[in-house]
Amino acid sequence: MSTVFLIVYLFPKSGKFKYNFEKGKPWQSENLYAPFDFAIKKSNEEITQEKERISSNAVLYFNLDSIIYNGVDNLFDSKFPEVFKDTIPKQDYEQLYITGKEIIDELYLFGVLEEEYNFNKDKSVVVLNGRKTIHKTLFSNLVELNEVPSMVSASILEKGLEPYKTSYLSLFFDLVQPNLVFNKSLTDKALQDEINNISYSRGSVKRETLIISKGEIVEGDKFQILQSLKSEYESQLWSEANYNWILIAYTLLVSLALLMLLLFLRKYRIDVFENNTKVTFIFFNIFLIILITTLVVNYNSKYIYVVPICILPLVFKAFFDARLGLFAHVITVLLLGFIVPNSYEYMFLQIIAGIVTILTVSELYKRANLFISVGQITLIYIVAYFAFFVIHEGSIETIEWETFMWFVLCGLATLFVQPLIYAYEKLFGLVSDVSLLELSDTNTKLLKELSNKAPGTFHHSLNVANLAEACANEIGANAMLIRVGALYHDIGKMKNPVYFTENQSTGINAHDELSSKESAKIIIEHVIDGIEIAKKNNLPDRVIDFIRTHHGTSVVYYFYSKEMKLLDKKVNKHDYSYPGPKPFSKETAILMMCDSVEAASKSLKEPTSTKIDAFVENIINKQIEEEQFLNANITFKEIESIKKILKRKLANIYHLRIEYPE
Structure with a gap:
């Protein structure tokens, strides 16, 4: 019973959606009506696109140092007579002075940036003086220091003052100072606030509304509505009474599965059944596999196929026999179906791999046999997964080749069975x-x-x-x-x-x-x-x-x-x-x-x-x-x-x- 309670403790404590469906496939069950009101959740692709749109349109915040402008203006008044003497024509002198004032006003109209930034020119910008908004403009209107010489040159040429260009550039090189500093923390906070305000649903479905009819193809909005219903059903808050019922149901199912294993031992392996150490050893290994798989699923379910499930039949075959190993493996995989995503696909792959393990691994003490068998097991995983993917998607264009690497790692992890068998011999007094x-x-x-x-x-x-x-x-x-x-x-x-x-x-x-x-x-x-x-x-x-x-x-x-x-x-x-x-x-x-x-x-x-x-x-x-x-x-x-x-x-x-x- 302790094994039953430990396994049930690892199981998810929520309801399980009772319908199976696949995108692009016909709905096999009867007409489905909404059992309760629920929101239609956006797909992951929609959420990602919305986040990208918000990020691209996010407002940039800059802090303005208002003292800089007055300082530059006053410095211009003091430096100008030193650079341009009264010996030049009075008309040119006055025009140069007026042009300089205009350039300063143009440069500091929205502000001069402290450094270069790789932001899009069309990004919206808010210029702040303390907490007060001074300007709302585009990033393209802000001036970068490397743009100052070109702006000065353009103004000189426009006014017909080209002979004084070098002196003018020299004057403004010493004169201009940046007065805008990028406020990254405020910009990031504003972006995060907008992302947090994203609605993860679009519309809703009322109770008793027809969701899908029998034989109808599961695609588009139908697929998204079914996904929303499944997610809502499995994630809704459960009352204490419902929670207890779920625990009781899981306990019954796990007890039934382990009882089948005990009955098998009693009928066909009476010597094992009557040996408490051996029965404990069998149940310990089943629980260990379920524990490792649960930890991996909770961390990241994409690594689910790295867990070397085939170690289980290998260990049982080493210490007992092939029939017991296969029977225990099938029972374990059936229990894992409650934990893993895509349970049918997972169980099919693992049961087939277990059968191959039992049929191919013989004389485990010969190292070459184990390596050959692990290679065959890995190949079966890859072929079966590839077939399932093509059935689901109809093509191989979007196949995740990374998954095949998980199968290779699973095969390598299966080789750990040799030191594991040695450890079990010492711990449980068994012999292989x-x-x-x-x-x-x-x-x-x-x-x-x-x-x-x-x-x-x-x-x-x-x-x-x-x-x-x-x-x-x-x-x-x-x-x-x-x-x-x-x-x-x-x-x-x-x-x-x-x-x-x-x-x-x-x-x-x-x-x-x-x-x-x-x-x-x-x-x-x-x-x-x-x-x-x-x-x-x-x-x-x-x-x-x-x-x-x-x-x-x-x-x-x-x-x-x-x-x-x-x-x-x-x-x-x-x-x-x-x-x-x-x-x-x-x-x-x-x-x-x-x-x-x-x-x-x-x-x-x-x-x-x-x-x-x-x-x-x-x-x-x-x-x-x-x-x-x-x-x-x-x-x-x-x-x-x-x-x-x-x-x-x-x-x-x-x-x-x-x-x-x-």
């Missing part, structure tokens, strides 16, 4: 194929110790591992797991190696000095000893299961029958039986068959194909009669396939040739 590969190395400390203390048992384990791996490949079982299980299944024999025939190199049998019951006890205890050694060396539970079950509840028949003959009466069979449990998976069942066949094959004298066939049949049929495979999910057909493999492998071991007719 990568760890199994490490354990299958015969140079590990435990297997080296086995080869030193019990070389015959070590050789027997290698033979069993080869037989079991071949059988597992034949019926589609986990070959890596069964190989590791076979290598370690007899490590308990290290405690008393001389009591097992494969380690008796001197010809002396240690059992000759023991009673049948004592001998049977030592033989049986190698299972218990093996479990203790395995736990001491931190072997995974999946490997220890092979040690527990490789003899099931079978009887140490040699000592049992010996005791029966000796006492000539009925003997307690329980004293000569292994404690079990019986094999409970295909892999543990295969190991039991291969272990019994390989051990007993040493007693074959002058083996022939006929003898080997009968020998394998007798051993495995006896195990079936004793119901050793009753708890294992293995079929008679698979058992027959295993028999064929064992017969062929034993024939190869004994180098048997085809018997030609005489």
Whole structure:
């Protein structure tokens, strides 16, 4: 239940528009009438255009320094006699003075700018003296300092005073000072006020008004009205009662989805269902994916495809199997449909990608396989997204190629699954194929110790591992797991190696000095000893299961029958039986068959194909009669396939040739 509440907490707490529609496509539902009054919202393009128009028409504010004009005018009166002496004609002297006054008035009519600005010449300008508006004009009427020489020259030429041009320019170069300063803060504030006053709606729709009819194409105003209704429906304020109802509804849906997963585990993966750690691990990963996706959507939904959802089936396949991985992936994607935009498109892409992940990724411990599979997953994302875009837009002209980069990043993020699997192994005590590969190395400390203390048992384990791996490949079982299980299944024999025939190199049998019951006890205890050694060396539970079950509840028949003959009466069979449990998976069942066949094959004298066939049949049929495979999910057909493999492998071991007719 904690997972349900955590997931519901991440879900949006508003209503969800119950109709799906696409621009340019027919309306598939019945005639739609407005359920309440609502405003028609402007599209993003309309809002953007309006903002651009306001920005282009925004008024510029400049502060005027009124003292500058009087200072320049007075300075002109004092400097003019110094530049132009009384020696020049009186008429020219007076004309030059009048022209200078006119130029000053023209320059400071609206003002002289402090610096150059790249504003449009048609922009409106307000000149302020303190808080008082002095002028309202265009930016083109304001004078920039670099324009002063040209204005002075033009006035001189117009008055016919060209001989005095150089002196006049020199005079005004020292004379003119800017008196306008751009008020950026006020300009920006005025612009922002105008943008804030933008109306985000245009018109309204009254309750019970027909919005769209069935079969009508969703385009133009119809599309915008539907978008407005959807937005209004999902963003309206909810009362406490509505809010509680939404929470209850989400809780029911999430509970239903997770219940389906639990039912799947109970029916098809009972060993996982009964293991609280594994169930917690599954739910934790589902919640983690939903949490990461929610955070990305809340930040920016355009990055939604960067989240490596396909890590989920990869992790579950590594620790469990493909069917559980795909089932959990589909459940997770269905839950994400409540959070992500364009939920149908998103779910289609992710489910297809999950299927490809399950089908293509095999033998995760091989790095090349993971890289190839990630490339295939990325390609599927790109192809599916491209197809959806063309269906929606009808062309590729407006396609956002940037999205393809998100898919590539998603593929690269999927490669993070390798270190993630390692971390999960340490946190949850699980075992993956990568760890199994490490354990299958015969140079590990435990297997080296086995080869030193019990070389015959070590050789027997290698033979069993080869037989079991071949059988597992034949019926589609986990070959890596069964190989590791076979290598370690007899490590308990290290405690008393001389009591097992494969380690008796001197010809002396240690059992000759023991009673049948004592001998049977030592033989049986190698299972218990093996479990203790395995736990001491931190072997995974999946490997220890092979040690527990490789003899099931079978009887140490040699000592049992010996005791029966000796006492000539009925003997307690329980004293000569292994404690079990019986094999409970295909892999543990295969190991039991291969272990019994390989051990007993040493007693074959002058083996022939006929003898080997009968020998394998007798051993495995006896195990079936004793119901050793009753708890294992293995079929008679698979058992027959295993028999064929064992017969062929034993024939190869004994180098048997085809018997030609005489």
